[in-house]
Amino acid sequence: xxxxxxxxxxxxxxxxxxxxxxxxxxxxxxxxxxxxxxxxxxxxxxxxxxxxxxxxxxxxxxxxxxxxxxxxxxxxxxxxxxxxxxxxxxxxxxxxxxxxxxxxxxxxxxxxxxxxxxxxxxxxxxxxxxxxxxxxxxxxxxxxxxxxxxxxxxxxxxxxxxxxxx
Amino acid sequence: xxxxxxxxxxxxxxxxxxxxxxxxxxxxxxxxxxxxxxxxxxxxxxxxxxxxxxxxxxxxxxxxxxxxxxxxxxxxxxxxxxxxxxxxxxxxxxxxxxxxxxxxxxxxxxxxxxxxxxxxxxxxxxxxxxxxxxxxxxxxxxxxxxxxxxxxxxxxxxxxxxxxxxxxxxxxxxxxxxxxxxxxxxxxxxxxxxxxxxxxxxxxxxxxxxxxxxxxxxxxxxxxxxxxxxxxxxxxxxxxxxxxxxxxxxxxxxxxxxxxxxxxxxxxxxxxxxxxxxxxxxxxxxxxxxxxxxxxxxxxxxxxxxxxxxxxxxxxxxxxxxxxxxxxxxxxxxxxxxxxxxxxxxxxxxxxxxxxxxxxxxxxxxxxxxxxxxxxxxxxxxxxxxxxxxxxxxxx
Numbered sequence: 001x002x003x004x005x006x007x008x009x010x011x012x013x014x015x016x017x018x019x020x021x022x023x024x025x026x027x028x029x030x031x032x033x034x035x036x037x038x039x040x041x042x043x044x045x046x047x048x049x050x051x052x053x054x055x056x057x058x059x060x061x062x063x064x065x066x067x068x069x070x071x072x073x074x075x076x077x078x079x080x081x082x083x084x085x086x087x088x089x090x091x092x093x094x095x096x097x098x099x100x101x102x103x104x105x106x107x108x109x110x111x112x113x114x115x116x117x118x119x120x121x122x123x124x125x126x127x128x129x130x131x132x133x134x135x136x137x138x139x140x141x142x143x144x145x146x147x148x149x150x151x152x153x154x155x156x157x158x159x160x161x162x163x164x165x166x
Numbered sequence: 167x168x169x170x171x172x173x174x175x176x177x178x179x180x181x182x183x184x185x186x187x188x189x190x191x192x193x194x195x196x197x198x199x200x201x202x203x204x205x206x207x208x209x210x211x212x213x214x215x216x217x218x219x220x221x222x223x224x225x226x227x228x229x230x231x232x233x234x235x236x237x238x239x240x241x242x243x244x245x246x247x248x249x250x251x252x253x254x255x256x257x258x259x260x261x262x263x264x265x266x267x268x269x270x271x272x273x274x275x276x277x278x279x280x281x282x283x284x285x286x287x288x289x290x291x292x293x294x295x296x297x298x299x300x301x302x303x304x305x306x307x308x309x310x311x312x313x314x315x316x317x318x319x320x321x322x323x324x325x326x327x328x329x330x331x332x333x334x335x336x337x338x339x340x341x342x343x344x345x346x347x348x349x350x351x352x353x354x355x356x357x358x359x360x361x362x363x364x365x366x367x368x369x370x371x372x373x374x375x376x377x378x379x380x381x382x383x384x385x386x387x388x389x390x391x392x393x394x395x396x397x398x399x400x401x402x403x404x405x406x407x408x409x410x411x412x413x414x415x416x417x418x419x420x421x422x423x424x425x426x427x428x429x430x431x432x433x434x435x436x437x438x439x440x441x442x443x444x445x446x447x448x449x450x451x452x453x454x455x456x457x458x459x460x461x462x463x464x465x466x467x468x469x470x471x472x473x474x475x476x477x478x479x480x481x482x483x484x485x486x487x488x489x490x491x492x493x494x495x496x497x498x499x500x501x502x503x504x505x506x507x508x509x510x511x512x513x514x515x516x517x518x519x520x521x522x523x524x525x526x527x528x529x530x531x532x533x534x535x536x537x538x539x540x541x542x543x544x545x546x547x548x549x550x551x552x553x554x555x556x557x558x559x560x561x562x
Contacts, residue, residue: 027247027309034302054291058335062298063328066305070324073309073317127287128348 013039024080026072037061049126195225208525219479237410247310252415255303259422262296265289266429267351269439269505289350301327308404319403329539334381336547337374340554344369354438364437373550375435382427389524428516439505453507454491461487
């Protein structure tokens with residue numbers, strides 16, 4: 001059952017991810033990206049990380065993507081015009097992709113040689129309490145640094161926005 | 167396969183889903199009737215009156231009208247999105263009712279079950295996540311309609327919902343700090359014991375309650391924040407191009423969202439199904455007294471009718487109210503009917519506030535709307551959360 005659900009939503013995620021690139025209209029790409037976020041949230045849920053799943057939907061699918069859609073609608077972005085691919089892309093695209101996937105597979109194989117499959121529901125650190133404790137004890141420094149990074153990004157946006165106004 | 171061989175959990179859940187769905191749909195239909203009546207009385211007119219006694223069959227007439235109307239699809243719309251948007255809006259609006267607990271356990275024969283479809287340990291986050299996905303229904307409807315008014319409505323609504331979601335989430339976080347749980351059922355259980363134990367009083371969360379309510383008005387696109395469908399600027403906003411049942415789905419989604427946020431306010435701040443004072447001081451008599459009073463008043467007015475029709479309708483309602491008053495005192499239903507009454511009473515009071523505000527306040531201007539949330543509501547909510555967190559940390 002777990003495996004079937006995993007395969008269904010992993011497939012949806014991959015298909016949507018490819019669709020983001022393939023679609024020519026920005027709104028269609030954005031909807032595909034929402035699909036990716038949503039199926040990732042369900043994959044988190046299958047793993048037993050319910051808090052991360054909810055946060056994924058609230059933050060990524062519910063807030064960031066709404067802003068994406070908002071900006072696309074505001075600018076009324078039209079259909080992308082396809083230009084011909086360059087010679088290099090036509091020649092090397094597929095072999096490079098195969099080489100990249102092979103490299104990823106090799107690295108994963110080397111890192112986890114036992115090859116144990118993911119045991120669904122075996123992960124118990126997904127509750128809000130566990131995440132909170134991990135963030136404020138083990139991962140306190142990365143957490144604080146990330147928050148400062150986000151703050152800098154917000155300040156930068158404000159500074160850039162103000163420059164426009166003058 | 168006989169009934170015994172199926173796991174009782176499955177068919178109990180199915181029955182619960184059926185009951186909740188039926189009650190929710192009836193409430194949705196009649197909420198609109200109540201709203202029209204309330205606003206009519208605020209504006210000193212009788213409101214819907216001709217379909218059935220006191221216009222009570224008006225929702226049925228509206229449903230028939232909406233179903234039989236021609237379902238128009240304008241040309242040059244983005245078909246899949248145009249057709250999918252109302253579906254998305256209504257699905258997301260109805261989904262969150264599945265985690266709302268309406269009362270304590272109920273005993274049916276040998277089975278004991280909670281008056282809630284399912285209890286998630288991230289129930290609050292689930293409701294937030296589902297409601298944040300509901301924005302897409304409105305945004306896509308506005309974009310796909312290929313109409314400048316619709317587009318402006320969709321844009322306004324997505325910006326407004328994103329902006330008001332922040333103070334709303336922060337206002338929700340404060341009572342969560344006090345109750346120390348994300349499960350809606352446990353949230354109520356931490357507040358049981360009368361009005362002095364509710365998060366509103368016990369936790370001193372009056373500020374976050376008010377912020378939550380204001381943000382809830384904006385999240386549900388209600389007056390004074392109904393900018394996405396401001397009729398004198400945008401015709402009907404995001405649903406200008408929709409007709410028939412597709413229009414009805416947006417309408418139902420708005421009312422379902424209203425019910426959800428009212429339930430959330432009840433659960434987070436007002437102690438859910440908990441009675442305001444203990445049963446030994448007579449709180450279990452309150453529903454009976456209210457219904458008996460309503461029955462007596464109705465019968466009195468039926469005997470001295472202001473209109474000809476009242477002579478027949480009002481006594482009937484009076485008798486129905488008296489029967490309900492008697493049912494509340496029946497010992498075998500009292501254990502679950504009275505908590506259900508308190509839950510419905512609190513939720514109903516908040517829903518009434520929604521209508522009251524609609525009949526009272528004018529609409530904000532768009533810049534006022536944005537300035538209000540970012541420069542006032544958000545900092546106040548943040549401050550309230552900080553103070554609450556400091557007090558909780560100091561006391562524990």
